[in-house]
Amino acid sequence: MKVTIIGTGYVGLVTGTCLADFGLQVICVDQDETKISLLNSGGVPIYEPNLAPLIEKNITAGRLTFTTNLEKAVKESKVIFIAVGTPSNDDGSANLTQIEEVARQIAAYMNEYKVIVNKSTVPIGTATKIKEIIDKYQSEYVIPVSSSVIPAKAGIHPSSPSPLRGEYTQNFLPLRGGRAKVGVKHPSVIARSEATRQSQPTSKPFDFDIVSNPEFLREGSAVYDFTHPDKIVIGTESDRALKIMQEIYRPLYLIDTPFVITNPETAELIKYACNAFLATKITFINEIANLCDKVGADVHQIAKAMGLDGRISPKFLHPGPGYGGSCFPKDTEALYRFATTCGYDFKLLKGVISANKRQRELMVEKIKHHLGSDLKGKTIAILGLAFKQNTDDIRQSPSIDIIQLLLKEGAQIRCFDPLAMENSRKVLPTLTYCQDEYETAEHCDALVIATEWNQFRNLDLLKIKKLLKFPILLDLRNLYDPDKVKVLRFIYEGVGRK
Ligand code: NAD
Numbered sequence: 001m002k003v004t005i006i007g008t009g010y011v012g013l014v015t016g017t018c019l020a021d022f023g024l025q026v027i028c029v030d031q032d033e034t035k036i037s038l039l040n041s042g043g044v045p046i047y048e049p050n051l052a053p054l055i056e057k058n059i060t061a062g063r064l065t066f067t068t069n070l071e072k073a074v075k076e077s078k079v080i081f082i083a084v085g086t087p088s089n090d091d092g093s094a095n096l097t098q099i100e101e102v103a104r105q106i107a108a109y110m111n112e113y114k115v116i117v118n119k120s121t122v123p124i125g126t127a128t129k130i131k132e133i134i135d136k137y138q139s140e141y142v143i144p145v146s147s148s149v150i151p152a153k154a155g156i157h158p159s160s161p162s163p164l165r166g167e168y169t170q171n172f173l174p175l176r177g178g179r180a181k182v183g184v185k186h187p188s189v190i191a192r193s194e195a196t197r198q199s200q201p202t203s204k205p206f207d208f209d210i211v212s213n214p215e216f217l218r219e220g221s222a223v224y225d226f227t228h229p230d231k232i233v234i235g236t237e238s239d240r241a242l243k244i245m246q247e248i249y250r251p252l253y254l255i256d257t258p259f260v261i262t263n264p265e266t267a268e269l270i271k272y273a274c275n276a277f278l279a280t281k282i283t284f285i286n287e288i289a290n291l292c293d294k295v296g297a298d299v300h301q302i303a304k305a306m307g308l309d310g311r312i313s314p315k316f317l318h319p320g321p322g323y324g325g326s327c328f329p330k331d332t333e334a335l336y337r338f339a340t341t342c343g344y345d346f347k348l349l350k351g352v353i354s355a356n357k358r359q360r361e362l363m364v365e366k367i368k369h370h371l372g373s374d375l376k377g378k379t380i381a382i383l384g385l386a387f388k389q390n391t392d393d394i395r396q397s398p399s400i401d402i403i404q405l406l407l408k409e410g411a412q413i414r415c416f417d418p419l420a421m422e423n424s425r426k427v428l429p430t431l432t433y434c435q436d437e438y439e440t441a442e443h444c445d446a447l448v449i450a451t452e453w454n455q456f457r458n459l460d461l462l463k464i465k466k467l468l469k470f471p472i473l474l475d476l477r478n479l480y481d482p483d484k485v486k487v488l489r490f491i492y493e494g495v496g497r498k
Helices: 010-021 033-040 051-060 070-076 097-109 126-138 187-199 222-227 239-248 250-254 264-295 299-308 328-341 347-371 398-408 421-427 437-441 461-467 482-487
Strands: 002-006 025-029 064-067 079-082 114-118 208-212 232-235 259-262 379-383 412-416 446-449 472-475 491-493
Touching: 002 010, 002 070, 002 097, 010 025, 010 051, 010 064, 010 079, 010 222, 025 070, 033 064, 051 064, 051 222, 064 070, 070 097, 079 097, 097 114, 097 126, 114 126, 114 239, 126 208, 126 264, 208 232, 208 239, 208 264, 232 239, 232 264, 239 250, 259 264, 264 299, 264 328, 264 347, 328 347, 347 398, 347 446, 347 472, 347 491, 379 398, 379 437, 398 412, 412 421, 412 437, 437 461, 482 491
Parallel strands: 002 025, 002 079, 025 064, 079 114, 114 208, 232 259, 379 412, 379 446, 446 472, 472 491
Antiparallel strands: none
């Protein structure tokens, strides 16, 4: 079976590569020409453990290709996955512009029955919206004479954004019910279109089904997560589409992966509910840690005891500078906004969002507690820029947020991250980027561990101490045992334990 993945980012590239490894023929499409050229020349635009060799393996096997040609990909594929971004609007709601554009493009290029699978994280009702867009735009586009499709002529639907970014301006004419639309003026175009209609009548609208298939992979272990998921959620009203989805995921049935088969709305809400719950769990233990800081209790002991309770589980009970990344912050905001538009004040989630923002500020307070309230003229060493270990992704990274707050207070920053320095340079070009942990520490007033990279767990602390101006270690990920660090005569503070 041939499938297309539209959007070759973290989710799309991993999904496409893993599906190719399941034996499917996969075309990964992206509008970003640089990304596609890089992939076609053997490069990989993101870091994910084990992703690069898997891409190479499947390209070599002839199962995985990369292109910017969405038209060809849509026409050749029975199943089309959407994995484009759903960033936040200014008010926190999900911005669906990319999804809507892709839906219009699919409509324009459909040439037979398709299953359209949404993997992006979206508000409830988006599957219906995609269906409506495809229904609407299918009726406004004809099968191309040669290789392209033209949108309804400008002026016919002035309020409709161009599905094709205004690139297609000739050759084809939109038809509805076999008639040229009112407003089409150029006679030669009408003549050509009429000829086309007679010789090659359009079969549109083509049948299609929508599936909501949210993705739960974690950056940093995305390939493993995709191939060993806790669950697969399939939301569809169509038995035909369900059978096709089950065929796609057949290798996962063989390893007994649980499948949750439901309607699209429920599938969409499952994804938001999972992310909001995990964000809440992280925030909860952060709140407990902050309380520990006040009373001298040890949050690690508390988290351990809580995790031993089978009803709670030990996962996501690691205190730190607050959740970050491309998903939790935007998805919690989007769910909160969505609930509000439904007339529901989701108070718990509102509290989580605001506590998580405050957590960054509390980390800066911690630093100031040891360095003094005036950070002007102080140089701080920051270890870790990525939002978590094993990724180069700095989107909504707590480290980046904390650095920005420190810069505002006049501090100088020296920093190091094993993978995320290139991305960080793009948003924070003025920092001093160092070769390694030790160069970072040189002549600094304090060392801050901001990301939980494994290589930061076994630093030569005596060497670090000699390099620092003052032996202050602020361990925002609780990587070190406070007693062991204090023996080395460091001033040490973690999150929720001293
Ligand atoms: P991303 O920004 O890394 O990738 C999105 C890609 O879509 C980009 O390469 C962009 O160029 C491409 N794109 C946008 N519009 C396009 C168009 N019209 N045609 C072709 N390509 C187009 O995003 P991501 O992190 O992969 O996330 C994608 C979706 O999956 C989001 O909704 C996100 O919330 C969700 N999600 C992400 C993760 C994660 O860990 N990153 C996990 C689960 C779900």
